[in-house]
Amino acid sequence: MTDQAQLLPGTLDLLILRAVSLGPLHGYGVLLRIGQISGNALLIEQGALYPGLFRLVRQGLLKASWGTSENNRRAKFYELTAAGRKRLREETASWNRLATAIGSALAAQPEEA
Amino acid sequence: MKLLDSLRLRIATFFQRSQVNAELEAELSSHIQLRADDLERSGVDRAEAERRARIEFGGRERYKEECHEALGGNFLESLIQDLRYAVRVLRKSPGFTIAAVLTLALAIGANAIVFSVMNAFILRPLNVPQAQSLYAIWRPDVSDAHESYPDYLDLRDRNRSFDGLIAWNMVEAGLDTGQDPSNVWVYETSGNYFDALRLQPYLGSFFHASDEHGPNSDPYVVLTHAYWHNHFRDDPGVVGRVVKLNKHPFTILGVAPPEFHGTILFFSPDFFVPIVNHGQLTLDDLNARGSRWVFMVMGHLKPGVTPAQATADLNSVGSYLETAYPKDDGKMRFSLARPSLYGDYLGRPVRAFMTGLMLLAGLILLAACANLGSLFAARAADRSREVALRLALGSTRKRILRQLFTEAVLISLVGGAIGLCGSVVLLSGLSAWQPFARWPIHLAVNPDANVYAVAVLLTLASGFLFGAVPVRQVLRTNPYEVVKSGSIGRAGRRITVRELLLVVQIAICAVLVTSSMVAVRGLAGSLHNDFGFELQNIMMVDTDLSMAGYSGEKVPPMQRRMVDALQAIPGVESVGLADNVPLGEGSNDSTVFSDNTSDLRPSNAAADATLFKISPEYLHAAGTALLSGRTFTWHDDKDAPRVAVVNREFTRKVFGSPTKAIGRYFKMLDGTRIEVVGIVEDGKYGSLTEDPQPAMFRPILQSLSSSTWLVVRSNRDPQQLAAAIKGALQKLDPGLPFFIQTRYKTLDLTLFGPRMATIALGVLGVMGALLSITGISGMAAYSVSKRLRELGIRIALGAQRSEVLRAALGRPFKLLAFGSIAGLILGVLASRVLAFVVYQATPRDPLVLAAVVLAMALLGLLATWIPAQRALRIDPLRLLREE
Numbered sequence: 001m002t003d004q005a006q007l008l009p010g011t012l013d014l015l016i017l018r019a020v021s022l023g024p025l026h027g028y029g030v031l032l033r034i035g036q037i038s039g040n041a042l043l044i045e046q047g048a049l050y051p052g053l054f055r056l057v058r059q060g061l062l063k064a065s066w067g068t069s070e071n072n073r074r075a076k077f078y079e080l081t082a083a084g085r086k087r088l089r090e091e092t093a094s095w096n097r098l099a100t101a102i103g104s105a106l107a108a109q110p111e112e113a
Numbered sequence: 114m115k116l117l118d119s120l121r122l123r124i125a126t127f128f129q130r131s132q133v134n135a136e137l138e139a140e141l142s143s144h145i146q147l148r149a150d151d152l153e154r155s156g157v158d159r160a161e162a163e164r165r166a167r168i169e170f171g172g173r174e175r176y177k178e179e180c181h182e183a184l185g186g187n188f189l190e191s192l193i194q195d196l197r198y199a200v201r202v203l204r205k206s207p208g209f210t211i212a213a214v215l216t217l218a219l220a221i222g223a224n225a226i227v228f229s230v231m232n233a234f235i236l237r238p239l240n241v242p243q244a245q246s247l248y249a250i251w252r253p254d255v256s257d258a259h260e261s262y263p264d265y266l267d268l269r270d271r272n273r274s275f276d277g278l279i280a281w282n283m284v285e286a287g288l289d290t291g292q293d294p295s296n297v298w299v300y301e302t303s304g305n306y307f308d309a310l311r312l313q314p315y316l317g318s319f320f321h322a323s324d325e326h327g328p329n330s331d332p333y334v335v336l337t338h339a340y341w342h343n344h345f346r347d348d349p350g351v352v353g354r355v356v357k358l359n360k361h362p363f364t365i366l367g368v369a370p371p372e373f374h375g376t377i378l379f380f381s382p383d384f385f386v387p388i389v390n391h392g393q394l395t396l397d398d399l400n401a402r403g404s405r406w407v408f409m410v411m412g413h414l415k416p417g418v419t420p421a422q423a424t425a426d427l428n429s430v431g432s433y434l435e436t437a438y439p440k441d442d443g444k445m446r447f448s449l450a451r452p453s454l455y456g457d458y459l460g461r462p463v464r465a466f467m468t469g470l471m472l473l474a475g476l477i478l479l480a481a482c483a484n485l486g487s488l489f490a491a492r493a494a495d496r497s498r499e500v501a502l503r504l505a506l507g508s509t510r511k512r513i514l515r516q517l518f519t520e521a522v523l524i525s526l527v528g529g530a531i532g533l534c535g536s537v538v539l540l541s542g543l544s545a546w547q548p549f550a551r552w553p554i555h556l557a558v559n560p561d562a563n564v565y566a567v568a569v570l571l572t573l574a575s576g577f578l579f580g581a582v583p584v585r586q587v588l589r590t591n592p593y594e595v596v597k598s599g600s601i602g603r604a605g606r607r608i609t610v611r612e613l614l615l616v617v618q619i620a621i622c623a624v625l626v627t628s629s630m631v632a633v634r635g636l637a638g639s640l641h642n643d644f645g646f647e648l649q650n651i652m653m654v655d656t657d658l659s660m661a662g663y664s665g666e667k668v669p670p671m672q673r674r675m676v677d678a679l680q681a682i683p684g685v686e687s688v689g690l691a692d693n694v695p696l697g698e699g700s701n702d703s704t705v706f707s708d709n710t711s712d713l714r715p716s717n718a719a720a721d722a723t724l725f726k727i728s729p730e731y732l733h734a735a736g737t738a739l740l741s742g743r744t745f746t747w748h749d750d751k752d753a754p755r756v757a758v759v760n761r762e763f764t765r766k767v768f769g770s771p772t773k774a775i776g777r778y779f780k781m782l783d784g785t786r787i788e789v790v791g792i793v794e795d796g797k798y799g800s801l802t803e804d805p806q807p808a809m810f811r812p813i814l815q816s817l818s819s820s821t822w823l824v825v826r827s828n829r830d831p832q833q834l835a836a837a838i839k840g841a842l843q844k845l846d847p848g849l850p851f852f853i854q855t856r857y858k859t860l861d862l863t864l865f866g867p868r869m870a871t872i873a874l875g876v877l878g879v880m881g882a883l884l885s886i887t888g889i890s891g892m893a894a895y896s897v898s899k900r901l902r903e904l905g906i907r908i909a910l911g912a913q914r915s916e917v918l919r920a921a922l923g924r925p926f927k928l929l930a931f932g933s934i935a936g937l938i939l940g941v942l943a944s945r946v947l948a949f950v951v952y953q954a955t956p957r958d959p960l961v962l963a964a965v966v967l968a969m970a971l972l973g974l975l976a977t978w979i980p981a982q983r984a985l986r987i988d989p990l991r992l993l994r995e996e
Contacts, residue, residue, distance in 0.1 A: 050141065074143060
């Protein structure tokens with residue numbers, strides 16, 4: 001547990017979009033998928049997922065529909081809309097730019113006099 | 114559109130809340146079930162799996178709340194929640210709520226009233242179409258707009274900048290409609306008046322430029338809507354009726370639109386009469402070029418003409434007039450002015466006064482906000498445990514701040530609504546008010562949409578302003594610390610900005626209280642002073658005989674008959690007659706010269722004396738004491754030697770001393786030698802605050818005047834006496850309008866300024882007092898609640914009640930004393946200024962000083978009552994248990 005990193009603010013939405021981009025998922029499924037694709041390195045409180053999902057639905061990036069889960073429970077499934085797909089592309093690109101910049105800044109060697 | 118959509122969505126989600134809720138509930142349950150399934154699969158039993166799944170999920174209610182927020186549907190609901198909660202909290206402390214609402218109601222009401230007056234006087238133009246391009250022709254050299262009629266005609270016909278130039282003048286005339294004669298106020302206007310102002314008649318028709326064919330050629334009147342409504346009861350049949358003005362027949366043509374009240378603010382006429390008929394209403398000559406009796410010349414600028422171009426154009430007409438009529442038109446330089454307040458003549462003082470008032474009202478509102486802010490801060494400190502608890506339970510700071518703001522804005526809205534309602538009532542009263550029965554002065558200050566908008570804006574702004582004071586306090590609240598240790602009391606010794614502000618407020622309050630008391634005392638005293646005439650048991654009748662067609666040699670016999678008729682009324686002791694009376698409606702000044710002056714130039718004058726033309730009985734009837742010599746008889750007529758009675762100041766100015774003045778002569782401007790036959794006491798003639806002025810009284814038979822005041826001395830009941838006077842005068846001439854009032858009433862005009870100053874100071878004093886009360890009580894409440902624990906310990910250690918009070922309220926009282934003393938000193942100094950306005954206003958009056966001290970002490974008592982009660986009720990046991 002102690003190895004898990006706190007989420008940076010604003011990154012939860014990106015992770016949700018990425019998780020759902022691989023196929024429709026219910027809420028709990030999104031959580032599992034994030035754990036799976038991040039190698040369980042991120043700490044997400046389970047309930048905190050839902051305000052994020054609702055926010056993305058309201059922005060028209062996700063759409064939701066009720067269905068049945070693999071073990072026959074009723075659940076709400078989320079999938080990406082066209083706008084969601086576009087947003088994921090943009091956010092991914094901008095995240096990569098940021099990560100590269102921060103990474104190279106941190107890697108820079110001090111110039112010794 | 115976007116805003117509307119989002120609003121609709123929010124409202125829709127608000128009403129679909131239960132459905133959304135059920136769905137959300139189902140989704141979260143499904144999540145927990147799915148998680149529990151997984152846990153079960155890893156070997157935990159079902160009950161334990163579900164318990165662990167719920168714990169892992171976290172604060173379910175909080176996430177539900179956040180989901181609602183994410184959906185955007187929470188706004189209205191939490192608003193209603195906040196409102197309900199705010200109402201409940203405020204109802205629990207009615208003292209605080211009433212004080213806060215009252216303070217705001219007063220502050221917002223004051224602002225609404227002042228802004229409404231400013232709006233009516235300065236921001237709103239005259240009520241005519243396209244008022245923005247309407248300008249009056251101003252003469253900067255003499256600072257007025259008067260022109261002679263022939264000059265007006267030249268200006269009208271020779272300028273190229275105005276779209277029709279109009280002239281108008283106001284006069285008082287006697288109206289005879291067949292029954293009760295009355296005096297009316299008339300605008301004499303040029304024929305093009307209504308057409309150039311682009312007005313349409315409400316009823317009938319207007320007169321036009323084409324109706325003018327020389328002097329007295331156009332005997333028509335147009336009624337104002339108000340006069341038609343009040344005196345003809347909206348009778349459409351008046352058109353075509355013939356009425357008599359000053360005994361001359363005029364035909365009613367029509368009625369002006371209801372929103373039109375003439376072409377200057379304040380002075381609303383009853384009638385409009387063509388200016389070419391001027392000769393029938395006055396004795397002036399319409400065509401004398403040197404006689405500048407036309408009150409104002411004005412018009413719309415043509416489209417595209419700038420004021421500067423128009424001024425240049427007018428000045429070129431002016432130089433033509435200077436060369437063509439050098440004798441009458443010495444210097445003709447013009448500028449343009451806004452007509453509504455008679456250019457800068459009324460405009461500058463009104464603007465300055467209103468700006469000052471607006472500033473003051475703004476300051477009052479700011480001070481009110483500051484005080485309410487500290488009251489709110491005190492409450493927030495009291496509620497720090499509640500706030501901390503809510504924070505600990507997972508409420509966001511944003512939510513708590515919203516709650517506090519809801520409370521503040523709720524208070525400000527209620528206060529603002531009450532203030533606005535009060536101001537609307539007051540303003541409509543002010544609009545209907547006629548300060549002088551004798552004059553058609555109206556202040557149309559009814560609020561319009563602008564006023565309401567400003568009031569609402571101020572209300573909201575002040576709610577947010579004082580609501581914002583405790584924000585920092587809440588943001589810094591550390592729930593852990595507060596719950597653990599209770600609020601931390603720190604008794605600061607440093608003087609804070611808030612305290613300084615409070616001292617300033619108290620000082621200003623004390624200044625206002627001091628000066629309003631000085632003003633009240635001065636005003637009350639001013640009616641019991643010696644003015645050189647008496648006020649008690651005297652009735653005044655004023656009229657002008659020209660209104661009933663008397664002129665020249667027909668005037669004196671009629672005046673004699675009037676005196677005799679009133680003298681015959683039972684219970685009348687004496688009747689005097691004069692062309693004008695002291696402290697009446699303005700006075701006639703004459704330059705006088707000593708007898709040995711031969712070069713009668715104004716610079717050689719011995720004095721500028723107020724002149725009254727009086728009948729023999731006048732001095733006795735008015736109660737003006739004759740110090741030596743004799744008064745007049747009816748034999749001092751035009752065939753007798755010219756004589757005068759003068760006052761002591763006159764003898765001092767002209768002869769050097771009152772002794773041996775009797776029998777000596779002085780000269781008038783026209784060279785007439787006049788013998789002094791009597792000396793009377795000095796008096797007040799123009800205003801109550803003036804220095805002694807020279808005055809002279811001359812026999813009315815030696816210098817005729819149709820202006821007539823009758824001074825009736827009698828100790829009969831004023832109402833009965835007025836009825837008897839009315840009957841007697843109507844028997845003499847049923848067509849003569851006149852105005853009867855007591856001598857006290859005639860002083861209304863003179864006392865208007867002092868009375869208004871006193872009322873204004875009183876109102877401001879009350880506001881200042883209220884502000885100080887909320888300020889002090891806010892601060893006292895804060896200091897008590899901050900030091901609650903310390904006080905509790907003191908009580909537990911055996912402190913006396915007085916010691917507790919001293920500890921709790923010593924500082925507020927010190928501030929009060931400091932502010933009061935500073936204010937009292939400043940107030941005494943300010944009263945010297947007040948003495949210019951209010952007669953005999955002096956702060957060196959033990960009664961005033963005692964009253965101020967008493968008022969301030971009372972104010973302090975009132976303000977600290979509730980906090981003091983609270984400090985005394987502290988129960989150390991409970992307090993120590995709780996904290």
